[in-house]
Each structure stands twice: as structure tokens, then as C-alpha cells.
Amino acid sequence: MGAWAIAVHGGAGVDPNLPKERQEEAKRLLTRCLNIGISALLSNLPAIDVVELVVRELETDPLFNSGRGSALTENGTVEMEASIMDGPKRRCGAVSGLTTVKNPVSLARLVMDKSPHSYLAFSGAEEFARKQGVELVDNEYFITEDNVGMLKLAKEANSILFDYRIPAIGTCGAGAAMDSPLQMNGLPISVYAPETVGCVVVDKEGRCAAATSTGGLMNKMTGRIGDSPLIGSGTYACDLCGVSCTGEGEAIIRSTLAREVAAVMEYKGLNLHEAVDYVIKNRLDEGKAGLIAVSKNGEVACGFNTTGMFRGCATEDGFMEVGVW
């Protein structure tokens, strides 16, 4: 029997000027989610159930960019995506383009358990959700006032960034949005809503699992798929470890970041911490991203090359940590 471990994240790429009370709010939510996960582990729920449970909680709370509180597309709508993977048999499920499903991660779980496929998207995924009887809500439910304001800022910032006659930084028009030269996914970081929530768990049987959920990128094109639902990019779990990533989706996809952590463990023989460091250092070209990971031995690790990542982790021996920077 091994030791359990759990880690959660609420996205990488945090505005350095984020007000203290928002930081505290985020930490409280991460702590609450960790505690939900810990109780589930203590009552012997398998890792796959724990990651689903924790990500549901993160989706339901409007604070982070997933489920309620999701970032908006260029049309002002919400299109959510999620994936989940069970290490022992590498079974997996993913969904994209959801507009009415309250908890995308649970639909991903149903795709894994109840369909012959691994990945369903858009109207087909919505139809499957109705047939499975999962909780549906109006698209309005997901849209927060904060995000409507952010979309407006994103559009202003983009219109400046795409106009090459005007220097990108420090010009008038976009106001606060342009104060920071830091960018994520092509947006000034003060406009960028941290992408993605995720959870990785190893239970005391040594089973690893990972789940990731997101509203995607603020001002994204309709139909855009990011890294979160892509097995091997945003989410991966196998016998050795479970990994969930966040950050610049396109950089994560190009480097198949989640699988990469497992691959250097499997083929190079590195341990979890070495693997996470190696991948963050060597695999992200110019991209910015972060990840959380657990190994079958009960180790937990996180790594990021962004200005911050909302994250928390806990292990069976009583260690618990919640941080942003």
C-alpha cells in the first residue's frame, strides 16, 4: 500500500497586480477543494472519482475559468471543454464545445464510461449529455459580469495588438489592459483570465488519475479547441503518474506536455520532480505554462514558467500547501 497525494490548480499566468482579496479568495477555494479531495481519499474513493469530484467543485464555483465563470468566445458565448483519464488502464474521456452542461468533467467521465468513443464535441456532445440525463442549464448561467467586462477589454487590447502601426505597449485606448508587457495567449496578462482548472490524484492503491476543465481563451474564435480536452497535452495519466496542465494552449499542444512528463519518466527513468523540471525547462519553447503532477509512489510536484499559478497540494503524511507565486 502506498501513500495518497493530491494537487489542484486554477490556472497559470496570474496578473502580478491581482488584488490581495482576490488572491485570498482563490486560496480559500483551492483549500476547500483540497479538503474535499482529502476526505474522499480518506473514505477510499478511487483516484478517478476524486479528480472528478474536485473538478466539479472548481467548475461550479465561478472564481476560475471553467464551468460557471468560463471565459467568453468572440461572440460572447461560453464553449467549455474538459477531459479525464484513469491511469491503470489509460481509459479516457473528453468533451469540447459544451454550452449547456453544468459540469463538463462529468460528461467527459460519461464519454469514457458509457460511449464507445473517447471524445465527443459540440452538438453531438450536447445530445449525448441529454441522453445521459446530466444537469443542463441555460448558457447565461455560465456568464459572469466580470467576464463580460474582460471580453470587452480583450477586444480592445486585440484591436490594438493587431494594428501594427501602433506600438503594442503603453499606448492610449486600452487603458489598464496595456500596462503590463506580460502576455498570455496573445493577451496582456491583466486581461487574460487564467485558463483552466485541474486535479491530479494518486490513491493509496497507487492508482493515478487526472482531470482538466476550462472555458478556454477569452475572445477565442468560435469552435476553437485548446489543450485541456486533448489527451497527452492538457491531461494524461498512466501507471506511473497523473498530470494536468494549464497556460498557453498552443504551446502545451505542440509539446504534448502532459504525456511528456510521463514519457521522460518511462523512457528516461527520471523521477517525478526531475521529470517536471525537465519538461518545464526544455519543452516549452517560447510558451508559458504550468502543470501539476502526482506519481504512483505518492509524490506530488508542480512546475510553471509563468508569473504565477493558482495551485494547492497535499499528501498523506500531513503536508499541505496552497500558493499563487
Place this chain on the structure above:
Amino acid sequence: MGWAIALHGGAGDIPLSLPSDRRLPREAGLRHCLDVGIAALKAHKHPLDVVELVVRELENHPHFNAGKGSVLTTSGTVEMEACIMDGKTKKCGAVSGLSTVVNAISLARTVMEKTPHIYLAFDGAEAFAREQGLETVDPSYFVTPENIERLKQAQEANRVQIDYTQPIQKEVKKDDAIGDGDSQIGTVGCVAVDNEGNLASATSTGGLVNKMVGRIGDTPIIGAGTYANHLCAVSATGKGELIIRGTVARDVAAVMEFKGVSLKEAAAYVVGQVPPGNVGLVAVSSTGEVTMPFNTTGMFRACATEDGYSEIAIWDSPSK
């Protein structure tokens, strides 16, 4: 060092008794596409252009499951997907859920070059295709009588599998159930390397016969059906769900890189990790090696290298 190219038209349970009226047009198609690719490489086209060009030809060929000739969803519609990746820059583009775009692979290329994103799907992808002026047609263009018949047979054989109220029988033999057995889980793909070691990979498919509407397979998923980096380019085909789980295309590159083995060894190892009967792939390395392993009965495939070697085959030994 030298250029090399490999392409496939799907792996699966292709019966050795495949009638010649089904075999010959596909062999001719493979030969034609191989010639197109070789000519492009000889004309010093970039591998990214070569794989796009070859996959467009394969998409236009009605006997392969991509573009015209795509298999049908459970609703009788076509939902195509494709993916392209450049080795050196690892830039990539992918599309899913297309119903009117003549050449899905060219839309994937356009997503890679003309959007800040990598992957567009369904209505958003269709709208983008129109905005970019790609050729579109009525969805009926893609539907062949053969595929209407295939869907009918699949639905008769698989009723239980698509009825969610029943317990799932995970390993229902969906291939064996279908009479002619050829290419119903097909996909087309091409990988190429030029004599400067530039690599590219492209894959395109209509997906799985009788698939659920909205189903995404391995083809458009970077690292699963398609992958290229500085070491090699890989395009996989077979049971999508297992290829996703095994991150098959990425793993060939990872095994080469982290274990320091040759392309052939890496590809053979990765194919061996997938349960028998489920996967095939074509791959080339930056040094001009080429390999085409599969653990299915057969795989429609072809390859050529600069030193004059060329092969067109379906089963284990090259067919006549």
C-alpha cells in the same frame, strides 16, 4: 541523408481475399499519390507542402476513408477531420467536424498559418473555411453508395453498442461484422523528409463507420494520430480510442529521443505496445529512414526513398 516519403490509406482487418475490384483501385491510388509526392520532393518542395499535396490527392480518391469516400456517422452524415504538423517548428493545425470542406487537410494548414489557434472544430471551423475562401461543396459530394451500404451493415451488426441503455460490450467486434472488411476504420496520411532533414506529417479521415455525431478520433489530435518534431514525422491509423490512449505518434518520437534507438526500433516498440489488430503507422526520420509497421491484418501503404527504394503493399509481403 536523403529525402523519403511514406503514405497510408488505413490499417485494419483487410481480408487476404480482398476482391481485385477493391484492391486494384486502391493500389493504383497509392501509386499515383506516391508519384505525386516523389515529384514534389524532387522539385525541392518543402515537406509541409508535400504532405499536404499528397493527402489532398488521397482525400479526393473515393476509395479511401477521407474527403470524398469518408465513412458515415450514425445519422448518415459525414464529419471529417484532419491534422498537419511541421517538424522543425512544431507548428501544427487541426480541424474536426467538417461537412462541406473538400480538402480538410488544407483547412488544417490554414488554421496553422492564419489563426492564433491550433484546432478549430464544427461550425466555427466551417465558418473559418468560408471566410478563408476554401473550396466547399454540398455534403452529398462526400457520400459514396459503398459507404451507405457499410453504415447499414454496421448498424445491423452493432445495434447493442450504440444503445446506451445496455451495458457496454467494450470489445464488440465492429470490424469483423462488416462484410468486405476493408478500410472502414481507415484514415489516410503522409509523412515526408527532404534532404535537409525538414520533416512534416499529415493525416485525414472520415472517422469510424457508424460513429456518434460529434465523435473525435485520434487523427486530429497532436501526439495521437499525427506528430512531427526534429527527429521524425509520424502518421498513425487504426482504432482511434487506443491510439489516443497510447499517444502513439508522439511516443515513436519520445522513444527515439529518450531511449536513443533508431526510427525502426522505436516504431516497432510503440506498435507492439498497442493490443494486436488495432494500429499501423508510417514514419520517416530526419536522416531519411522510413518504416511502416502495423499489428493489423494489413495496411494500405507506400513509400519511397532517394536512393531508389520504393514499395507499395497491403499485407505482410508486398503484393503484386
